[in-house]
Every structure is written in C-alpha cells, then in structure tokens.
Amino acid sequence: MKSGKLYLLPTPIGDRPVYDVLPALNREVMASLDYFIVENLRTARRFLSRAAVGRPIDELRFEELNEHTRPEEWARLLAPVLEGTNAGLMSEAGVPGVADPGADLVALAHQQGVEVIPLVGPSSIILALMASGLNGQSFAFNGYLPVKQPERGKAIRFFEKRARNEHQSQLFIEAPYRNVKLFQDFLTICGEHTRLCVAVDVLQPDQQIMTHSIARWRELPMPEMQKRPAIFILG
C-alpha cells in the first residue's frame, strides 16, 4: 500500500491575520487534509477556523504531539499515514520541528519511507536573524540558556567567545517573564564590542528589533520586553 504524505504546516505567530503570514497555497493543502497531528488541540482547532479551510472542524481527526507524548506513541500517530492518509503536523506558533515539537515524528516518517513536505511560514528565528544585521552566513540557534548560576554566566561567556572566534551569530530564546533578566545578564557579562540584537514581538504590531553594541546598549533605555516573546542574538 502506498503511504500518505506528512505535510509540515506552519501557523501564524501572534494574532496576525492568517494569510498575512502564510501563503495561499497552505490553505489548499490544509483544506485537503482529514488528519492533523498538533501540539495543542484547542489552538489547532481555532487556527483551522481562522484559516477558513472550508471543512467542518468536527469531521477532522486530531491527535496531540507535545512534550507529554511518550516515544512509544509516535508509531500510533504515524500509522494512518502508513495506511495511505495524508497528515498535517503543526505546532502552536511558527514552524513545526524548529524550536517546537515534531522532529521525532518526522524522523520516524523518514525511517518508514514517508514523504515529508514542508510548507512556507513564519519562523521567528529566521525573521529575527534577517532583521538583526548580524552574520547570516554562519549562525547557531541554542534554545534556552541555563537558568542557574554559575552555569548561566559560563554559558553566556562560552557563546560570546564562539560568536567572536568563529564569527557565528548565536541565537537564544528565553521564557518571556525572564527576558529582562537575560538582557541584563548580557549587558553585565559581555564585552563592550559584542553586538546584541533584541527582537521582541516579531511580526506583531508592536514589533521591536534593535541591534547595538553592548557599550551602546548600556547607555540606552531598555526596550519593553517583559512577558513579550523575544529572540536574543549575540554577534
């Protein structure tokens, strides 16, 4: 039997109108699918309503895949695809599998010979990097820094050194309520010539993306960032 395909479906970041940040083709693909593997059921249903895929949401099949999903469940989630059903994988915001769940299921799909098809959509990592003016020929996304000292300070020094020695931009995310703390840690720990980009509320109406040297940041007022999604980049 011929396998179905696994479509990777980006979702909007924040409350932007869906097709301000997704191509119209994504709607066609979503409208053709009966089976969705999603990070969060409620968010996914709401998104598909907003995306106006023209299908009664109640007739669609949903399964959740997130940090609570045990590895032994992945095969069950993929089973309909092996039986010929196309599936759509989506995370809560942005692109699945990048700083979001999904990669393990995609890995299993490759093992089973299922065709994996990524669609275009917003990645706050790439948007922040594009807009940072920092090196986009070599960059690394490192996720979260350790929360506790002395590991946190050590990690910041480690990545600052890598940014300088390898000329590789270093990207981080933080839990939004800890953004101010992270910003202050960068200002305290990093050298004055190191550049720091702060990208807050990317794609939102009050988006702020600013890049300055640490020396310059020390003179400037701190951007509003508390409890707002942010990407930080050292370069």
Next chain:
Amino acid sequence: MKSGKLYLLPTPIGDRPVYDVLPALNREVMASLDYFIVENLRTARRFLSRAAVGRPIDELRFEELNEHTRPEEWARLLAPVLEGTNAGLMSEAGVPGVADPGADLVALAHQQGVEVIPLVGPSSIILALMASGLNGQSFAFNGYLPVKQPERGKAIRFFEKRARNEHQSQLFIEAPYRNVKLFQDFLTICGEHTRLCVAVDVLQPDQQIMTHSIARWRELPMPEMQKRPAIFILG
C-alpha cells in the same frame, strides 16, 4: 526628518508561482515601494513582474547590493531611506541576509536608527531543517565547507563531533556541481551512526528530502543531486 523603513522582502526559491510561497501581504508591501535594493537587477525586475505588484517596473528605482558592492557604497544605498523613502531589500532567492547578501546594510540601518521590518518567505535552510527530523532545538548553519584537503576532511570531522557532543544539527550548502563529491565525502568520513539529511530542490516539484544514518546511506542508491540546489545536515 523621519526616516523611511527598510523592508526585508523574501523571493521565491526556484520557479514556484510567487504566492504559493509568499503571503499576499508581501504583495501589498511591494506595491507600496518605489525603491529596491537588490542582489541582481535582472532577477529582481523579473520577480516584481511575476509578483504583479501593479506598478510600471521602469518607474521604480533599483540599486544593486551584492558581493561586488564596496562597503563605502552602503551609505549611498541607505541615503534615500534616511531622507524618508521606504526601501525593499531582496536577494536572488529566499530571504535576504541569511546565506545571502544584505546583513551589512541592515547593520548600517540599525546604526542610523532606521526601522527594519522582515516579511515572511521561504528559507531553504529552515524548510530543510523542519523536514529533516533532526534536532531543531539546537542547530547551526555553517555555509560552505573548505574545498581542499586536508582542511575539508578536518572540517567534516570537526562538525560531526560538534553534532554528536552538543546534539546540535549542523547544516551546510555546497556549489551544486560539487554536491556528489560532498555526499561521498560524508559517507567516507562520518561514523555509521551519524545521521545525514540531504534536501534537494526544496520547494521544487522534484523536491527530495531524505534522512538516514551513514550506514544506511552506504547501502542506498545515491539521490539525484548533481547541479541541483541542496542543503546537507549532519545530526
């Protein structure tokens, strides 16, 4: 005087219909602009025609920014923006500033207090990573590997080790006519448990994205990749 804004405008990868891979909002923004800073004049004009922005292309102002542009010209390119004109920055394919020219101009824009606004579009790096099933919580894009031995072998071993020790996916591009050589080098040099994703012609009709262990790749027929754009990922 109030500065204009610098919009970062993605362009399609390959020959896909423009709005299969770009949101409709991008068209509105492009239709509002009189000034474009572009990697290649001919490609940019052709893209804007295909994008049907509803403006006579001959009435628009274009300047080129690419590997031939000297740093002392950046200020001239940005001058109209400082005088209040909005500008659009675009590369030949994909998103400007990421594995493409543009970052230096964006850096200057930040120095001059110009607002930088990234729009959504296709990045073959992110699409390949999403579809690879390799770790998307930590990843690095390293551009091109050295062409000559022994530097090339050393670099492959270095990045394979980093992928393993830091559990960080390592992404590379190659000049398309050297893809087969790079694929063979990975198969010869890397350990059998290392995973390799080959993403060929991403977003094109004949897209092929496959991830296997090196041991498995050694048994499989080599995917068609010669002279086709490709992303390689070690994980």
